[in-house]
Amino acid sequence: MANDIPEDIAEKAAIMREFGRLRAAGEPVPTELQAKHVNATNDRYATGPEPGERIPDFSLPDQEGRQRSVANLTGPNGLLLVFHRSADW
Amino acid sequence: MIERQGLRIAAISYDSQEVLQNFALKYQIGFPLLSDRDSAVIRSFGILNTNIAAGLRAHGVPHPVEYLIAEDGKVVRKYFVPNYQHRVTASAVVLREFGVASDDAQVVTLRSGALTVEVGLSSAKAFAGQELGFFAKFNLEAGWHVYGAPLPEAYTTTSVSFDSPQIVRQFFDLPSAVPLADGVLKETLPVYVGSFRGVGSLLLRFPLDEGETILSGHVRFQQCSETICEAPEALPFKLRLKLEPFMDATRSMKVRASQSQGESA
Structure with missing residues (x-):
């Protein structure tokens, strides 16, 4: 359910495109559009596994191409795992 | 200050390994930046941002959540702020989990x-x-x-x-x-x-x-x-x-990268 596509995705896309166009052109973003963009992006906010639950196992390459898993990422006091949007934009 | 407490840190995004490598070099990132190119891990956590249509640049990004995970792989605590412009500081995590504040904090x-x-x-x-x-x-x-x-x-x-x-x-x-x-x-x-x-x-x-x-x-x-x-x-x-002054980190990085390739940003 958390990964379902919302019904108003086209409406949201229009808001995001307009926001992106203004930003790329270096033009000011009207406050109302800014607010709509924040709301469209943050709708149906999902936060995944709850405290006490085990996280899904994974194996992903790091910036050097080394394959990393939960086991080899975790320190003696645990792991702070940060999901973020992008390092590219 | 996180590592001093025996806690490791790792970040996950849908960026390519190349983007992450450039980012790590430019900002001297010493912890693993993991590349979840097809957002499969993001989906498996159930935190894909489904508001973003296919075709948009941000399609595939997660809702920004930080998990403190114990050695046995269980979630101890979640840090999240339901707004993509907001983030939790490392110092807030260290203060809550270990009771230690930065030396220079008043x-x-x-x-x-x-x-x-x-x-x-x-x-x-x-x-x-x-x-x-x-x-x-x-x-x-x-x-x-x-x-x-x-x-x-x-x-x-x-x-x-x-x-x-x-x-x-x-x-x-x-x-x-x-x-x-x-x-x-x-x-x-x-x-x-x-x-x-x-x-x-x-x-x-x-x-x-x-x-x-x-x-x-x-x-x-x-x-x-x-x-x-x-x-x-x-x-x-x-x-x-x-x-701190707001840094548009990635924009300056891209400008520099494209300048070195003789392209326009």
């Missing part, structure tokens, strides 16, 4: 009667939109107490709160108070005695002007002994915080 000491309170932020600097930690260490002389919660209306619960407009949201937690039978009033009420400590968090507004700023607030309490009850008090405090 601490103020307030005194009134039998009570001494030290209040401080988790870090001396932050970016607009970040969540910072703060703490308050209380110390009461023997024979005196202040009140916890829940309380009848006439009493003042011990609290620490900020009233600066730079702060959007705040929390403050104290340990559980101990029941004390009041000899004079014939009531049993939750109280604190001796030394105790509370930890809180505050979310900074976004955007904010860079430079030095002052965050102000009040410590509220009512101190009583077995025989005397002082009037409720609100001690004001001010803490300095340096707001």
